[in-house]
Amino acid sequence: xxxxxxxYVLPRYTTFPMKFYPTVGLxxxxxxxxxSKMFCSCPVGEWEEPNTAVCPVCMGHPGTLPVPNRxxxxxxxxxxxxxxxxxxxxxxxxxxxxxxxxxPKGYQITQYSVPIVRNANLLGVRIERINLEEETAKxxxxxxxSVLLDFNRAGIPLLEIVSAPDIRDPEEARRYLxxxxxxxxxxxxxxxxxxxxxxxxxxxxxxxxxxxRLGTKVEIKNLNSFKAVADAIRYEIKRQSEVxxxxxxxxxxxxxxxxxxxxxxxxxxxxxxxxxxxxxDIPPLYVDDSVLExxxxxxxxxxxxxxxxxxxxxxxxxxxxxxAYDKDLSEAYEKIKDVDPKLTAxxxxxxxxxxxxKAGKSLRDFDLSxxxxxxxxxxxxxxxxxxxxxxIERHISGGQPFSEIIESAPKVEEVDIRPFVExxxxxxxxxxxxxxxxxxGVIGFFVxxxxxxxxxxxDPREVRKVVEDLLDNV
Amino acid sequence: MDVGVEAxxxxxxxxxxxxxxxxxxxxxxxxxxxxxxxxxxxxxxxxTTAASKILENYVPPYDATVITxxxxxxxxxxxxxxxxxxxMGSTGENSAxxxxxxxxxxxxxxxxxxxxxxxxxxxxxxxxxxxSDTGGSIRLPAAFCxxxxxxxxxxxxxxxxxxxxxxSLDVIGPIAGDLDILARVMEVISGPDPADATTLDSPPFSxxxxxxxxxxxxxxxxxxxxxxxxVSDEIRERFLALIDRIGQRGNEIVEVSLxxxxxxxxxxxxxxxxxxxxxxxxxxxxxxxVRVDGKDLTDTYVRTRSLFGKEVKRRILVGTFVLxxxxxxxxxxxxxxxxxxxxxEIASWFKEVDVVLTxxxxxxxxxxxxxxxxxxxxxxDTLTVPFSLAGVPALNVPLGDFVGVQVxxxxxxxxxxxxxxxxxxxxx
Numbered sequence: 018x019x020x021x022x023x024x025y026v027l028p029r030y031t032t033f034p035m036k037f038y039p040t041v042g043l044x045x046x047x048x049x050x051x052x053s054k055m056f057c058s059c060p061v062g063e064w065e066e067p068n069t070a071v072c073p074v075c076m077g078h079p080g081t082l083p084v085p086n087r088x089x090x091x092x093x094x095x096x097x098x099x100x101x102x103x104x105x106x107x108x109x110x111x112x113x114x115x116x117x118x119x120x121p122k123g124y125q126i127t128q129y130s131v132p133i134v135r136n137a138n139l140l141g142v143r144i145e146r147i148n149l150e151e152e153t154a155k156x157x158x159x160x161x162x163s164v165l166l167d168f169n170r171a172g173i174p175l176l177e178i179v180s181a182p183d184i185r186d187p188e189e190a191r192r193y194l195x196x197x198x199x200x201x202x203x204x205x206x207x208x209x210x211x212x213x214x215x216x217x218x219x220x221x222x223x224x225x226x227x228x229x230r231l232g233t234k235v236e237i238k239n240l241n242s243f244k245a246v247a248d249a250i251r252y253e254i255k256r257q258s259e260v261x262x263x264x265x266x267x268x269x270x271x272x273x274x275x276x277x278x279x280x281x282x283x284x285x286x287x288x289x290x291x292x293x294x295x296x297x298d299i300p301p302l303y304v305d306d307s308v309l310e311x312x313x314x315x316x317x318x319x320x321x322x323x324x325x326x327x328x329x330x331x332x333x334x335x336x337x338x339x340x341a342y343d344k345d346l347s348e349a350y351e352k353i354k355d356v357d358p359k360l361t362a363x364x365x366x367x368x369x370x371x372x373x374x375k376a377g378k379s380l381r382d383f384d385l386s387x388x389x390x391x392x393x394x395x396x397x398x399x400x401x402x403x404x405x406x407x408x409i410e411r412h413i414s415g416g417q418p419f420s421e422i423i424e425s426a427p428k429v430e431e432v433d434i435r436p437f438v439e440x441x442x443x444x445x446x447x448x449x450x451x452x453x454x455x456x457x458g459v460i461g462f463f464v465x466x467x468x469x470x471x472x473x474x475x476d477p478r479e480v481r482k483v484v485e486d487l488l489d490n491v
Numbered sequence: 492m493d494v495g496v497e498a499x500x501x502x503x504x505x506x507x508x509x510x511x512x513x514x515x516x517x518x519x520x521x522x523x524x525x526x527x528x529x530x531x532x533x534x535x536x537x538x539t540t541a542a543s544k545i546l547e548n549y550v551p552p553y554d555a556t557v558i559t560x561x562x563x564x565x566x567x568x569x570x571x572x573x574x575x576x577x578x579m580g581s582t583g584e585n586s587a588x589x590x591x592x593x594x595x596x597x598x599x600x601x602x603x604x605x606x607x608x609x610x611x612x613x614x615x616x617x618x619x620x621x622x623s624d625t626g627g628s629i630r631l632p633a634a635f636c637x638x639x640x641x642x643x644x645x646x647x648x649x650x651x652x653x654x655x656x657x658x659s660l661d662v663i664g665p666i667a668g669d670l671d672i673l674a675r676v677m678e679v680i681s682g683p684d685p686a687d688a689t690t691l692d693s694p695p696f697s698x699x700x701x702x703x704x705x706x707x708x709x710x711x712x713x714x715x716x717x718x719x720x721x722v723s724d725e726i727r728e729r730f731l732a733l734i735d736r737i738g739q740r741g742n743e744i745v746e747v748s749l750x751x752x753x754x755x756x757x758x759x760x761x762x763x764x765x766x767x768x769x770x771x772x773x774x775x776x777x778x779x780x781v782r783v784d785g786k787d788l789t790d791t792y793v794r795t796r797s798l799f800g801k802e803v804k805r806r807i808l809v810g811t812f813v814l815x816x817x818x819x820x821x822x823x824x825x826x827x828x829x830x831x832x833x834x835x836e837i838a839s840w841f842k843e844v845d846v847v848l849t850x851x852x853x854x855x856x857x858x859x860x861x862x863x864x865x866x867x868x869x870x871x872d873t874l875t876v877p878f879s880l881a882g883v884p885a886l887n888v889p890l891g892d893f894v895g896v897q898v899x900x901x902x903x904x905x906x907x908x909x910x911x912x913x914x915x916x917x918x919x
Binding site for chain 1: 769
């Protein structure tokens with residue numbers, strides 16, 4: 018069952034003599050930010066000094082034994098519940114055996130035939146399984162060819178989230194990943210920074226001329242951003258389609274993304290036999306009611322639910338879909354939205370974010386409560402719209418506090434523009450005549466004159482109203 | 492006979508790998524009791540080798556739970572004892588540091604794998620030692636060295652700090668010249684341990700409960716029919732003499748059967764080697780132990796792991812094979828199935844009997860260097876592995892002259908096995 022619900026033809030590749038149906042599956046690893054590691058009491062965190070958050074257990078010393086971390090189990094169950102998966106009340110750890118210097122015990126403790134979560138779903142993409150497992154050490158290859166190992170990472174709890182081959186194109190893959198990252202962040206179970214390796218993605222891509230049959234799948238590794246994932250998928254679909262349409266065959270292999278193309282792994286991976294068998298040091302893992310209740314208590318509004326609500330609150334659809342999937346942005350929005358949801362969303366996404374990026378800063382460097390007061394001041398009519406952008410700019414690049422920015426805003430004067438408009442009407446009979454004949458565009462001529470005279474002191478929309486009103490009553 | 496702690500330094504039997512010269516003694520119920528410890532149990536700051544070249548230089552940074560508990564109870568750890576490398580062997584000859592001799596006849600093996608622990612106790616150098624038992628490694632050397640040796644219920648004693656051979660079978664237990672001391676040590680080392688997820692919730696071993704059981708009298712005692720068919724004549728005679736004596740005391744003697752017994756040895760060697768192949772993967776020279784550098788990573792792995800002895804290599808290879816794709820179902824899964832059958836059959840005995848007696852060793856100890864085939868050596872475990880697979884407690888009762896009898900009790904009924912041993916010791 019590969020779930021080909023819809024016929025799908027890739028228009029982009031119709032230049033080839035054959036049409037190909039691409040299929041993509043994603044394997045995502047997410048590091049959990051529990052207090053302690055998966056099987057020992059070493060703290061989880063980011064450390065300056067290598068090999069300081071280690072103990073005999075996570076170093077794989079002789080005689081040591083793994084004891085599962087209940088907190089990690091709760092986190093795994095929380096993700097399972099959030100993605101509407103089936104939680105296994107009893108699951109089993111397995112040993113995956115292979116040799117590598119970053120693997121302290123010569124095997125990784127993971128799950129196999131009975132994972133803790135099965136049959137979950139994210140944006141319509143089926144998730145076959147979520148395995149609870151442990152991180153390896155971090156290896157650093159130095160220039161002189163030696164390998165340095167940091168075991169601070171070894172034993173950090175890890176979730177392996179394996180999707181079904183339900184994804185059709187690069188954009189769908191990207192959306193899935195954005196959503197998954199948002200979900201684990203909203204649940205508070207991982208920071209999921211790709212650049213820090215807290216979230217890692219392996220991709221399986223195949224193409225097939227037959228929509229009902231899967232082609233030979235190729236695994237792609239070394240993808241360290243969502244863009245890299247999308248680019249690699251796009252490249253690989255094209256490559257495989259070209260190979261097939263020129264009569265070639267796709268090799269079942271692992272390829273590396275180098276930023277421009279995929280290439281076969283230098284070290285040829287022999288068909289691995291991991292000799293999985295049930296981990297005898299750990300009895301079956303029971304998810305009891307207390308674990309389930311604790312996990313339920315962690316559930317929060319999911320990004321797709323947020324998106325829906327933001328739209329109901331008046332945020333335009335294209336903005337809502339971005340806001341709702343970004344933890345920091347959505348939190349910022351929630352803090353300010355009662356002032357004006359639409360304006361808040363618009364300013365955050367179209368002004369604040371751009372200026373922050375330009376200044377090399379993040380939302381964390383931005384004073385949200387000050388910003389809230391600033392937006393509020395505008396809504397109360399303390400200054401005009403033009404000043405919003407200027408104020409944000411002054412805060413971000415100049416570091417000026419919003420209280421001062423509000424203070425020094427040019428006061429909106431009670432200017433009476435009517436005498437000036439009446440004078441304009443008197444002096445421009447030709448334009449007035451045009452207006453009478455239905456050329457409404459001519460309003461701009463009058464508004465422009467007013468704005469030039471009262472720059473920064475009047476709101477163009479107000480001016481327009483006055484102009485229209487007076488023209489109608491000439 | 493060479494006796495006392497001084498003798499540990501002279502070590503005429505090659506039973507000692509490290510003599511512990513300095514120690515602090517805490518006040519406690521064991522009151523300075525000297526304890527020798529098999530060298531596959533970690534001792535912080537004291538070299539622990541598992542009798543392997545690959546761990547020749549390994550000084551553990553931590554104490555095994557049993558060591559922590561012994562120290563806290565006032566025991567003194569006086570020596571680390573020789574063993575078959577990584578506890579793989581039945582004679583003590585597989586040590587990288589040379590074979591241990593039998594204290595009662597130095598031309599004979601002391602039995603293994605807890606060879607050094609049984610030998611030092613048999614020689615009277617120490618009153619008690621810790622061993623580990625995976626398929627008979629406490630009971631067989633105890634029988635060959637004429638001492639008490641107890642394999643507790645799996646999970647009754649923490650394995651934290653026991654260098655793993657086969658995790659689902661490994662158990663730490665005491666070997667002693669005196670059953671009371673053995674029971675007192677059991678009280679100290681047993682009980683749940685948060686560092687070992689496979690320990691049972693049951694409370695620590697109770698000396699009092701053993702005493703109560705030993706005083707009860709009128710037991711229903713089983714013996715295993717099939718086992719008597721495979722032991723040597725002299726063993727059978729000695730065993731039947733004991734059964735007679737027990738029967739004469741007004742106890743009921745019941746014949747029990749272990750139909751699945753023929754599966755015990757093969758399934759034991761499949762499960763134990765499978766687990767061992769994975770447990771021994773960590774000895775790669777990367778983080779501790781001996782590393783032999785090669786021209787690249789693979790070469791370093793190969794050279795380092797070539798330090799394993801012949802028997803260890805054999806078991807790693809067998810274990811790797813039985814877990815391999817395409818063979819897993821045929822070997823490993825089938826062995827697990829057999830294990831379940833054996834466990835169920837043994838559990839069913841105790842509907843009719845209180846304890847079961849059966850010989851510990853099928854034959855008298857071989858000579859050192861006898862050069863049997865591996866399978867012939869494996870057969871020395873025939874009578875002990877069923878109880879390892881079942882996880883039930885079994886006590887070796889020394890009958891003397893290299894012959895032992897096991898007292899087998901139901902799961903978690905460790906006090907019953909030891910208590911019946913106390914009863915037998917009174918009528919011997």
